[in-house]
Amino acid sequence: MSEQYQHRARKRFGQNFLHDAGVIHRILRGIHAREGEHLVEIGPGQGALTEGLLGSGAQLDVIELDLDLIPILRAKFGHEPRFRLNQGDALKFDFRQLGHEPHSLRVVGNLPYNISTPLIFHLLDHADLIRDMHFMLQKEVVERLAAEPGGGDWGRLSIMVQYHCRVEHLFNVGPGAFNPPPKVDSAIVRLVPHAKLPHPAKDVHLLERVVREAFNQRRKTLRNTLKGLLDAADIEAAGVDGSLRPEQLDLAAFVRLADQLALRTSTV
Numbered sequence: 001m002s003e004q005y006q007h008r009a010r011k012r013f014g015q016n017f018l019h020d021a022g023v024i025h026r027i028l029r030g031i032h033a034r035e036g037e038h039l040v041e042i043g044p045g046q047g048a049l050t051e052g053l054l055g056s057g058a059q060l061d062v063i064e065l066d067l068d069l070i071p072i073l074r075a076k077f078g079h080e081p082r083f084r085l086n087q088g089d090a091l092k093f094d095f096r097q098l099g100h101e102p103h104s105l106r107v108v109g110n111l112p113y114n115i116s117t118p119l120i121f122h123l124l125d126h127a128d129l130i131r132d133m134h135f136m137l138q139k140e141v142v143e144r145l146a147a148e149p150g151g152g153d154w155g156r157l158s159i160m161v162q163y164h165c166r167v168e169h170l171f172n173v174g175p176g177a178f179n180p181p182p183k184v185d186s187a188i189v190r191l192v193p194h195a196k197l198p199h200p201a202k203d204v205h206l207l208e209r210v211v212r213e214a215f216n217q218r219r220k221t222l223r224n225t226l227k228g229l230l231d232a233a234d235i236e237a238a239g240v241d242g243s244l245r246p247e248q249l250d251l252a253a254f255v256r257l258a259d260q261l262a263l264r265t266s267t268v
């Protein structure tokens with residue numbers, strides 16, 4: 001890289017740039033972009049993944065917040081008609097401006113770890129537009145995304161993401177693949193929005209409410225944590241044992257509780 005393109009990594013933008021060619025290759029193979037597809041890369045940085053993504057022949061929108069990286073990206077990829085540079089905050093980005101065709105966008109990114117959870121929730125609001133998502137995240141977050149009921153990793157993030165998506169933990173990446181190296185291990189996850197929700201709730205906002213309330217105090221029984229929303233009879237009517245703790249319930253049971261709350265809200 002020539003002198004004029006030197007960029008110092010900024011902590012506040014969560015900048016850990018990928019430099020391991022083997023890891024970059026493995027991520028690109030996992031994404032397997034093809035000509036004619038519409039990809040969206042969040043946080044392209046200095047273009048470690050961007051180059052390979054464009055090489056596939058796909059159309060690529062990138063969203064980068066750091067103004068200093070814009071001229072670097074423009075110089076590297078600006079000549080390519082399939083490349084579109086969007087400067088701004090991915091958390092506020094309206095993905096609908098990229099198109100309305102259902103399940104057409106393929107979203108990828110080595111995400112800034114400080115915004116990964118809110119960003120995933122923001123993207124779930126656009127799940128109908130998204131075909132799949134491939135993200136580099138903190139390994140611990142990927143474990144929570146892919147968790148199953150019964151363990152300590154199962155919680156709000158697992159439930160709300162699995163409501164919308166199938167989750168695959170693809171592989172782990174050590175700190176040495178990045179510059180500067182992060183303090184934690186990382187992993188690549190694939191999220192595929194369901195074409196048809198396996199457990200549709202009457203109102204997804206009520207599901208969010210029940211799940212948030214239940215996991216606010218994960219050591220307590222459901223009867224206790226849900227007291228403000230549902231009484232013992234409601235919980236029983238949902239076919240749930242109120243003496244269980246939230247981590248023992250699967251997604252379908254949380255949806256039944258949320259539907260019970262919907263019933264109660266509609267009759268008050």
Ligand code: SAM
Pocket residue numbers: 013014015016017018019042043044045046047048049063064065066069088089090091109110111112113115
């Ligand atoms: N993709 C590059 C790579 O793998 O080397 C950079 C990854 S780095 C972990 C995260 C990137 O996201 C940085 O380029 C950072 O400036 C950018 N970024 C941070 N916050 C952002 C936000 N809110 N919206 C869009 N990009 C953001």
